[in-house]
Amino acid sequence: MDDIETIAYTRGWRDYKKRRTIFLFSFVTWIPLCFVISYVANLLGIGDYIWLCVPLMLVWLVLEIRWSLWPCPRCGKQFAVRDGFFYGQSVLIASKCVHCGLWKTDLMRAERLAQKMAKPEHEAAVDDLH
């Protein structure tokens, strides 16, 4: 793996993690947020605003699709989607790109390598001891 690949893989992997984190955050907060909105609306006497959950659910859905369509850092095609189908695997459990066969573990390794290269030499030497 050369430096250009390491940089591209690291950027791609960080993009994947960012999409995943944003989606999971929206997934976890969606239902509590709906209850809070409805509760506050009822407290203020302005009616039941539980219907606001529908647009929030659409936001959640868009974020899920955005994560699912994450492009592979090597080939640029969607990592887990081929011909518009997921072939029984979501991007969460897909271990390798359905187009070029790039493994997620290669992306994780590239990120660790990039972190190692970014550290000062004395810190990297300490990590090598472990």
Ligand SMILES: [Zn+2]
């Ligand atoms: Zn690929």
